[in-house]
Amino acid sequence: MTKEQLYYLKKKFSNIALIDNSSLEKYGKDETEDLLFPPHIVLRPSTTEEISAILKYCNENKIPVTPSGARTGLSGGALPIKGGVALSMEKMNKIIKIDENNSQVITEPGVITQNLQDAVREKGLFYPPDPASKGSCFIGGNIAENSGGPKAVKYGVTADYVLNLEVVLPNGDIIWTGANVLKNATGYNLTQLIVGSEGTLGVVTKIVLRLIPHPTTNMLMLVPFYDAKKACEAVAAIMKTGITPSGMEFMERDAIQWTLNNIPNIQMEINEKHEAHLLIEVDGFDESKLLEECEKIAEVLEQFETGEILFADSQAQKDRLWEVRRKVGEAVKSHSIYKEEDTVVPRYELPQLLSGVKKIGAKYGFKSVCYGHAGDGNLHVNIIKGDLTEEQWNEELPLAIREIFELTVDLGGTISGEHGIGWVQKPYMDIPFTPISLRLMKEIKQIFDPNNIMNPDKILN
Helix, strand or coil, X not given: CCHXXXXXXXXXXXXXXXXXXXXXXXXXCCCCCCCCCCCCEEECCCCHHHXXXXXXXXXXXXXXXXXXXXXXXXXXXXXXXXXXXXEECCCCCCEEEEEXXXXXXXXXXXXXXXXXXXXHHCCCEECCCCCCCCCCCEHHHHHHHCCCCCCXXXXXXXHXXXXXXXXXXXXXXXXXXXXXXXXXXXXXXXXXXXXXXXXXXXXXXXXXXXXXXXXXXXEEEEEEECCHHHHHHHHHHHHCCCCCCCEEEEEEHHHHHHHHHHCCCCCCCCCCCCCEEEEEEEEXXXXXXHHHHHHHHHHHHCCCCECCCEECCCHHHHHHHHHHHHCHXXXXXXXXXXXXXXXXXXXXXXXXXXXXXXXXXXXXXXXEEEEEEHHHCEEEEEEECCCCCHHHHHHHHHHHHHHHHHHHHHCXXXXXXXXXXXXXXXXXXXXXXXXXXXXXXXXXXXXXXXCCCECCCCCCC
């Protein structure tokens, strides 16, 4: 960006512009490791028309634009790699309409996910996707990354609830991608193309989501296992009963212990002989039916060597257990320098993936702490730097990560379940995709964004 262009943007959008060093640093990072890429300027529009004007000027002058949400991402998707404009969506934070008659909500992208969930719950409605950062992440960021969370095993991911999107294209044009209907067989599905595109094709400015009735009750159990691989095997065994839990989370012992060390005022005993735990939730509208499901799950667990199962007997205890699970990533990050890989396989292959990760760790000399959404085969692999040298960390570790991803794909999975590709996973896109598939993606990007201004250098080289 030239000085003249920076001066123009600062003057033209003076009421929404930030250029002080503190702000540039703030918007130049997210939760991905310790990466920092400051933009030249931060713009915080509050209307679709402002965004249209910004993109029109930037497109004509080939200025990079990186959409920025709450910056809770873990793949570097919101990092302004090429500088230019960080386009913050924080002021577009209104829930426009909750349509109870059609079980839909229209929202702007800067609404915090949990605030959206709480607002629709007051109407008896449910928006299920709930990433660990739901208390701070924006719904627009969830659209960009196609976020999931613990409830994906039963209810699906963000894409399963998006009906229609208002999008500003890189040249400033404004479009709606679909219709506010549950069925749509009208041409190519532009809505689903935008979901998960990580801000590389346009800027989402309004979102129409479908909602479902909110469950009235739930039950939660914490199951300790002496063998982590057996915990993974139990996941598929439970699903074979025909029961679909609303959450089935896997946590290795260190993941829980580090979290307990990081969260004050939570009393919880972890047996040193237990290698892993499953956190299992069922929900619905009939308490007696949920009790039957819990009994059936307990019968399945008798096939495995487990410790004493803890049944949460109050809402406060449920909240504490979920708090432990949701803060695992934060605890691991505070404990050590680390890299987190977001692998996903068919759930039956989860034991093989876990074993393979540990073997690769032994080969390259690193420790890993694993946890994730076991019910849908999504395993977060946290590689701890520990005693690795800088040479091992920077030169050998990428080879180890490649082996983990190759194993994941060999097992029928892929290299990201919910964190996206962004900046840090981009070098590995040749593993799940053929050159033909990658070429098609690049051609789609070229059609939407011929000047390559939208979040450049993300997903694809």
